[in-house]
Amino acid sequence: MTLSRRSFSFFSALTAAQAAAPLAFAQAPKLKIGVLTDMSGALSSVLGKGSVDGARMAIEDFGSTVAGMPVELVFADHQNKPDVGAAIARRWFDEEQVDMLLDLGNSAVAIACQTIAKDKNKIIIVTGASSSDITNKFCNSHSFHWGYDTYMQSAALAGNMTKGGDNSWFFLSADYAYGQALEADARKKVLEAGGKVLGGVKHPANTMDMSSFLLQAQSSGAKVIGLATTGEDMERIVKQGQEFGIWRKQKAASFGMQLYYIPGIGPANMQGMVHNSIYYWDRDDKTRDLAQRFLKRNGKPPAETHAVNYSAVTQYLKAVKAAGTKETGAVLKALHSMPVEDLVTRNGKVRADGRLIRPTHLVEVKSPGEIKGQWDLLKVVAEIPGDQAFRPPGESVCTLLKT
Structure with a gap:
């Protein structure tokens, strides 16, 4: 069988289009x-x-x-x-x-x-x-x-609690940039809200024995001990503080708590601890x-x-x-x-x-008697409006807010 010139041209164009189709599909925008x-x-x-x-x-x-x-x-x-x-x-x-x-x-x-x-x-x-x-x-x-962010985790939490009557604070902070920044923002808001800062102490990273730092916090008599730390250091502070009976008389405010930390540390050790949260599942x-x-x-x-x-x-x-x-x-x-x-x-x-x-939410770790399920670990005790939860424009150096 022979193809006419017209048939050959059509066949060639069809073949070229079929060959190009996969390439065109691969290059389709996504x-x-x-x-x-x-x-x-x-x-x-x-x-x-x-x-x-x-x-x-x-x-x-x-x-x-x-x-x-x-x-x-x-x-x-x-x-x-x-x-x-x-x-x-x-x-x-x-x-x-x-x-x-x-x-x-x-x-x-x-x-x-x-x-x-x-x-x-x-x-x-x-x-x-x-x-x-x-x-x-x-x-x-x-x-x-x-x-x-670190501002809403510390400053907004401290300011809200101080206005609510928890108006005397002691800070137990990690001795590196993260902990120092959290404490500095929180201190400022406590004072702005009319509260008092009764002292503070900084622990080195990976400190195994937190007893000396905890005893200083306990002896301050502050209503709230602000924990500007995280990870295993926070776990040791919370557990050792529970052994001293500190959390039965003084409230712990955590600036870096996560839901997943609670089962490992134990709700009984953390009951009453408060945190400012972006999201809570329940x-x-x-x-x-x-x-x-x-x-x-x-x-x-x-x-x-x-x-x-x-x-x-x-x-x-x-x-x-x-x-x-x-x-x-x-x-x-x-x-x-x-x-x-x-x-x-x-x-x-x-x-x-x-x-x-x-808006963000002030959440508190439930007592063991309040927990009804595996992840039923927190309760929302207050909502913090967005304009109070994050750094206000007047305190920012971002030029995008100045234009």
């Missing part, structure tokens, strides 16, 4: 989100796989597509090293076409990646890192802070809905960052939908203009410095 987190280190229980699942659940609930684009999720371990995190961020932006980066559950990693995101004209939403400087002296136009029907679905995947309800990742990804997808494009400028405009309302966040508004302003 939206790519990257979760850069601690997958294997000290923070992996409150970040890690749960952070990835929180983001993935948001994508699934949104239908896995937005503005005609499929949504793809990638994740990596920054190992709590700024150089490792920065290298991953650059590769994702330059080679893998990641459009938005989130989590960054380490402040040094987050601050390193903020500059990269702006330089590459990409978007970064910090959900797991805690330094309030992320939207203060390190703020930039492409960066957002969606989760807890707060209302919406938070319980998310928690039950998350629990089926992970065997436990979401920690704060896990839930906040859900909120951040949901809002980012809403912004892309509203903009009708993934172009950074249009999405940034939408993120700053849209209200934030989802299963995690109520009555949220993004400020010019990228700080999500939303």
Whole structure:
């Protein structure tokens, strides 16, 4: 059989179109989100796989597509090293076409990646890192802070409690930058609220015997002992303080508590301890809905960052939908203009410095007699309005708030 010239031309064009189809499909636009987190280190229980699942659940609930684009999720371990995190961020932006980066559950990693995101004209939403400087002296136009920060963990908590009558404080703090910053912010708010600071002591990292520090706190007679520490040091302080009977007479305020810490330390050791929380799973029907679905995947309800990742990804997808494009400028405009309302966040508004302003909650560890289930560990005792929970514009050095 022979083909006419006309038939051959048609056959050639059809064959070329069929050959090009897979390439065209592969190059179809998609939206790519990257979760850069601690997958294997000290923070992996409150970040890690749960952070990835929180983001993935948001994508699934949104239908896995937005503005005609499929949504793809990638994740990596920054190992709590700024150089490792920065290298991953650059590769994702330059080679893998990641459009938005989130989590960054380490402040040094987050601050390193903020500059990269702006330089590459990409978007970064910090959900797991805690330094309030992320939207203060390190703020930039492409960066957002969606989760807890050191100001709301310490200053807002101390100010609220002081106004409520817990007006004398002693601080037991870690002797490094994190603990020092928490104590400094809390001290200031106690004094502004008319309270008194009766003293303070700093412990070195990885101190096994906390007795001398605890006895100083006990002898101060302060109504509240502010714990500006975290991890195993906090665990030792709480357990040893319980042995001395301190928490029966003096209230403990933790500036770095997480839900997952309570089973390990023991509710009996922590009963009555208070904390300012971005998210608690049993707060209302919406938070319980998310928690039950998350629990089926992970065997436990979401920690704060896990839930906040859900909120951040949901809002980012809403912004892309509203903009009708993934172009950074249009999405940034939408993120700053849209209200934030989802299963995690109520009555949220993004400020010019990228700080999500939303209510937070004063939570207290239940006594063993009040606990009705494995994760029924906290009770919400007060809501702190967003404008009181985060650093006010007048105390910020961020130039974005000055324009």
